Amino acid sequence: MITQYLNPGYLDKSNLKGIATMAAGFVAIIIGVSLSSGPLLADPNNSVMTLDNGQTLVTDVKPGADHPLDHLYSGWRFRATETQSLQLDDFENPAFPAVDTGEALWNEVDGSEGKSCASCHNDAATSMKGVRAQLPKWNAAINRPHTMETQINECRTMRMGADKWKWEAKQMLAMTAYAGLQSRGMAMSVNVNEGEMSKWNAKGKELYYARVGQLNMSCANCHEDNYGKMIRADHLSQGQINGFPTYRLKWAGLGSIHRRFKGCMKNIRAKPYKRGSDEFTALEVYLAARGNGLAVETPSVRN
């Protein structure tokens, strides 16, 4: 063997050719692998969202011609099959104990007026149907849009004589999940032309495209320009907000839209705005309207 290697003959042309062919083969294999896995990761997957009760939810919507995106995809389409299946079955969906809490709170009398939500709104299944799909909604009395959280707190303070709930309080999340669930499957339909909503929408749009933080990134850099691609181990979605409050496995619990905004801002090393701030409310208005047409998925499950 040694003599064979020491023999200069092994460097003759025919052998070199063999080595070169072999090397080319390896290169081809490497390219082949990266090409075949490329499209798989760069697109939303093709899962169909059919719930346990037989209801099928739209996860791919063709928006109007002036929309910056060609397709609106639910964030669900970017998740792994295991995460997706958690949302399909109300028993498996880890948000449902909170929904049960929400239902109990709905019927619980609180505050000085001796009222519960049900005293005025009766059965949530009928009175809350479609509410989530229209929020945030313009309210002339307070001269700003109501999010579900501010609407609930207005009811609690003005009509029930009860204390406000904090934005991220367990009760608030339970209530927004329970009330939001009643609209599940309905198309998001936020009206940005009512009152001064167009101003809020424009402000939200400005925030969406403004580069901020040490990494100098805007929402659009990830969620419009690069959705479907991998950002390290995470599959970037379009950042649609049709499934909130959402159960994030990372949080091991429910979280509001504004909590998610904060997380994104921290990731790009920006100083996050506060929950319920004008900035986040404007961003919520813009994002909700940007996803008009997608089905309400509350309470969704994400990674």
Place this chain on the structure above:
Amino acid sequence: MAKPRVKVPKKASPGDVITIKTLISHKMESGRRKDKKTSELIPRKIINAFKAQFNGATVFEAALEPAISANPYIQFNAKVSESGEFHFTWLDDDGSVYEAKKSISVG
């Protein structure tokens, strides 16, 4: 408030082994935690027993101990040969009984 959730298939063929999943929202207070302000022990309050019956016959039962975490989830299999009703009961330390019923059609 404890609210049970149960998942039983709606249909099955005779002799099928079906999977039953149950979950109950409950604090499962172990009795070993102290109130941070008063330093007094918080009294134990857990679900101490679970039972599943099918058409009156016990299919599965379990004794639960204080080390079991909140919202106990119990999953088990059962062989069904006829249509009927599953009846699930959870017993609380304070004497309350939580119940759930689910029917299955076999055939």
